[in-house]
Amino acid sequence: MFKKSTSPKSSGDTTFISAECQITGTIIINGNARVDGKIEGTVHVSGDLIIGASAFLQADIEANTVSIAGEVRGNIKTSDLLELNATARLFGDICTRQFKVEQGAQFTGTSQILDETTPLLTVHEKSKEPRSVKETKRAASHS
Secondary structure (H helix, E strand, O other): OOOOOOOOOOOOOEEEEOOOOEEEEEEEEOOEEEEOOEEEEEEEEOOEEEEOOOOEEEEEEEEEEEEEOOEEEOOEEEEEEEEEOOOOEEEOOEEEOEEEEOOOOEEEOOEEEOOOOOOOOOOOOOOHHHHHHHHHHHHHHOO
C-alpha cells in the first residue's frame, strides 16, 4: 500500500533544527545541518554545521566546518573552518585548521590551529568507541 524508500539520502541533504525545537542528548548527523533552536549535549556532523542567530547550544561540537551566528557554550573541533559571525558568542575551546572572526563576535576560550601536515580530525568514526573503552579500562587499572 505505502512504499518505503530504501535509498539512502544524498550527502547534499541538510538537516534543519528550527527555533522552536529543543533537544537534549547526543545528535549525530550524516551530511550538513542548520540549527536555529536549543541543543544541550553533543553534536557530531559529518558535513558543515550552521548555527543561526537564534540558536543556543550547550554542547561539544565536531564537524567539517562550523559557522556560528548564535551562542555556543562548549568545545568545538573542526577539520577545516570555524567561522564566527558578528553576532556569534562562543564560550569554549576550539581546535580547527582555519579560524575566521568577524568584528563584533565574542570568543572566550583557547584556540588550537592545526597546520596542513596535521592529520584531519575524524568525526564520529565507529572505531572511536572501542578505543575509548580500551583507554577507560587502561586508566581504571592504573588507579
